Structure formats: C-alpha cells, structure tokens
Amino acid sequence: MWLRGARLGPWSATDCDTARVARKLRQISSVDFSANELTRILAYMSMLAEAEDGWINLIPKITDDGGMPTSLGFLTLFSGGSSGVTMCTWIPGSHDRTGRNQPSLGITHVTGHRAVAQLLTLEISIPPTWLVEQDHPRRGLVLRLPPAEPAERVLAWALRAIGGLSPGVAFRGWRADIYLPLTA
Numbered sequence: 001m002w003l004r005g006a007r008l009g010p011w012s013a014t015d016c017d018t019a020r021v022a023r024k025l026r027q028i029s030s031v032d033f034s035a036n037e038l039t040r041i042l043a044y045m046s047m048l049a050e051a052e053d054g055w056i057n058l059i060p061k062i063t064d065d066g067g068m069p070t071s072l073g074f075l076t077l078f079s080g081g082s083s084g085v086t087m088c089t090w091i092p093g094s095h096d097r098t099g100r101n102q103p104s105l106g107i108t109h110v111t112g113h114r115a116v117a118q119l120l121t122l123e124i125s126i127p128p129t130w131l132v133e134q135d136h137p138r139r140g141l142v143l144r145l146p147p148a149e150p151a152e153r154v155l156a157w158a159l160r161a162i163g164g165l166s167p168g169v170a171f172r173g174w175r176a177d178i179y180l181p182l183t184a
Contacts, residue, residue: 014137023026026054027180032061033150034173035159038152044178045090053181057088058155060162060171086110086166088158093147102147105158106134108140109165115141122164127157 011157031040033039041056048054062085086109093103109115114135126132134142141161144152163171 024182026182028177030077030124031176031178032173035119038103038155041155041176042150042151043091044176045155049151049183050094051181051183052182054179055089055091056179057087057089057177058158058162059085059175059177062169062171062177064086072095086162086169088155088162092156093145100147102131103145103149103154105130105143105154106140107142107158107161107165111165111167112137115161115165117166119161124157124160124164127153137157 017035029044031039031044033041041058044056075095081181086107087110089106091104091106107115114137115134116135119126127149129149131142131144133144134140160176
C-alpha cells in the first residue's frame with residue numbers, strides 16, 4: 001500500500017542514476033515534383049529503404065502556396081479524421097527484434113467511403129501481392145507491400161490512387177515531405 005506523499009510507482013526519476021538524453025530530432029526535406037519526374041523521390045525511397053528508417057508523405061498541391069499541411073492535429077488522432085486533403089504515406093520495410101516488417105503505404109482520404117471499392121470502380125486495382133491491412137472510411141487505407149516491390153511501381157500506383165480518391169480536385173503538382181533517417 002502506498003502512503004500519501006510516497007512515490008506513485010515502483011520507479012522514480014529520483015531513483016535513476018542515468019542522465020537524461022535528448023532525443024535526436026528528425027530532419028525533414030520537402031521536395032516539389034511532377035508526376036512526370038519522379039527521379040528525386042525514387043532516390044529518397046531507395047535511401048530510406050536502405051536505412052530502414054524514415055517515411056515519405058506525398059501531398060497533392062491544390063493551391064499555389066504548396067498544398068496542405070502534413071501534420072495531424074491532436075484531436076484528429078482521436079477522431080479518425082484527416083487533414084482535409086487526400087495524401088499518402090510510404091514507410092520502408094525494416095527489421096526489429098520480432099523479425100521483418102514489410103513496407104507499408106497509407107492513404108488518408110475524405111471520400112467518406114471505403115477506398116478499395118472506390119478504387120476498383122475507377123480501375124485502379126490494388127496489385128494482388130499487396131495486402132489490405134485496413135480500409136476504413138475515416139482512418140484511411142493501409143496496405144502492406146512485398147519487401148521486393150519496385151519503388152517505381154509503388155510510387156506510380158500511389159499517385160494514381162490519390163488522384164482517384166480526390167474527385168473533382170485539380171492538382172498543380174506534388175510535394176513530398178521526406179522524414180529522413182535518424183542516422184542521416
């Protein structure tokens with residue numbers, strides 16, 4: 001039984017003799033690109049895949065000022081909503097203590113419907129070797145990709161899918177926010 005004024009748990013910061021270590025901040029690189037010129041984005045995908053760290057957000061530029069923000073608000077995390085624009089996040093595969101984690105592709109959208117059915121009606125089918133992990137009207141679509149899937153195929157499909165899930169929206173290019181590996 002704990003007494004008033006006693007510690008609240010079995011561990012306390014005052015019992016620890018290890019110095020606090022500042023967490024290293026992740027560097028972010030933003031790159032504007034067109035769907036016809038993907039070389040820089042593919043190079044970043046290769047770098048992140050080799051490092052097994054980081055991620056890339058692909059955002060369509062809807063306005064001349066560069067599109068929408070890619071960070072989610074605090075309440076958005078709990079409400080399952082999105083930032084108001086269809087966007088995609090690619091995460092490279094990695095190894096951890098439990099084994100191999102496959103690369104993933106997540107698409108947040110504002111259609112209010114399940115994405116897989118909508119993509120099928122637009123003839124943007126998900127490749128048969130990709131696994132649908134989640135297809136939720138508010139939380140989005142999450143796909144697990146085979147480790148050897150070519151980055152060119154993943155990127156081309158992602159851009160088509162974002163376009164398909166954004167009916168009636170004219171894009172003025174693309175922006176990639178690359179969250180670089182902590183080792184970079």
